[in-house]
Amino acid sequence: xxxxxxxxxxxxxxxxxxxxxxxxxxxxxxxxxxxxxxxxxxxxxxxxxxxxxxxxxxxxxxxxxxxxxxxxxxxxxxxxxxxxxxxxxxxxxxxxxxxxxxxxxxxxxxxxxxxxxxxxxxxxxxxxxxxxxxxxxxxxxxxxxxxxxxxxxxxxxxxxxxxxxxxxxxxxxxxxxxxxxxxxxxxxxxxxxxxxxxxxxxxxxxxxxxxxxxxxxxxxxxxxxxxxxxxxxxxxxxxxxxxxxxxxxxxxxxxxxxxxxxxxxxxxxxx
Numbered sequence: 001x002x003x004x005x006x007x008x009x010x011x012x013x014x015x016x017x018x019x020x021x022x023x024x025x026x027x028x029x030x031x032x033x034x035x036x037x038x039x040x041x042x043x044x045x046x047x048x049x050x051x052x053x054x055x056x057x058x059x060x061x062x063x064x065x066x067x068x069x070x071x072x073x074x075x076x077x078x079x080x081x082x083x084x085x086x087x088x089x090x091x092x093x094x095x096x097x098x099x100x101x102x103x104x105x106x107x108x109x110x111x112x113x114x115x116x117x118x119x120x121x122x123x124x125x126x127x128x129x130x131x132x133x134x135x136x137x138x139x140x141x142x143x144x145x146x147x148x149x150x151x152x153x154x155x156x157x158x159x160x161x162x163x164x165x166x167x168x169x170x171x172x173x174x175x176x177x178x179x180x181x182x183x184x185x186x187x188x189x190x191x192x193x194x195x196x197x198x199x200x201x202x203x204x205x206x207x208x209x210x211x212x213x214x215x216x217x218x219x220x221x222x223x224x225x226x227x228x229x230x231x232x233x234x235x236x237x238x239x240x241x242x243x244x245x246x247x248x249x250x251x252x253x254x255x256x257x258x259x260x261x262x263x264x265x266x267x268x269x270x271x
Contacts, residue, residue: 003255007227014243021047021054022248039121048112057113082128086188093181123257143218150178207247
């Protein structure tokens with residue numbers, strides 16, 4: 001059976017006057033049957049817009065996603081579910097902005113948010129995201145990003161217009177090309193990865209990866225086996241780098257998995 005352990009931590013940083021626009025949450029199955037029928041969900045959002053109601057957008061995003069996940073019918077495939085939950089959250093933020101008389105604006109509107117979701121069941125993790133909140137996989141001491149940022153510099157880097165080093169220091173590196181609430185519809189990028197015992201998944205806002213290099217994140221995770229201590233070390237590293245932004249992390253360690261196959265869309269246990 002799939003078994004996990006996890007830790008979560010958020011901090012306002014040193015430059016935001018205690019104002020935190022990040023928000024996260026999780027769904028933990030309450031029984032062995034629910035582990036198989038529904039699985040786990042971890043969700044993290046980063047509100048966009050400085051003091052312009054970003055904290056409302058991020059909280060609404062996570063609350064909408066978790067409410068939708070709790071109601072899913074038995075056996076629904078995560079790969080089709082998560083993009084629908086992202087769109088539901090997008091609609092909720094868009095509608096809230098309209099109800100408050102705030103005109104949705106592209107990229108950096110008065111109410112908008114990023115989101116990254118990770119659902120786990122059997123021996124798979126499904127990751128869906130919009131914006132520049134990330135999900136990483138640490139396996140055998142090697143850290144790899146499972147998401148790519150929806151930002152201007154990320155698009156420029158993929159087209160070969162700028163280098164990775166230049167992208168890391170560009171003034172516009174935080175400008176989003178996609179976010180929740182900016183338009184009535186949003187497209188989430190979604191992938192499925194097989195998971196193994198010992199894997200660690202990291203969900204984080206750009207307050208971490210925007211200021212702490214991936215190599216440093218990898219070193220902190222591999223040198224700090226306790227997840228609560230590792231979460232605290234990651235947040236501390238972001239603040240030591242200047243604490244320019246809110247920083248939030250969710251760490252999930254896979255303790256055991258249940259190997260499954262699919263036949264005509266139905267899962268079956270592998271011996």
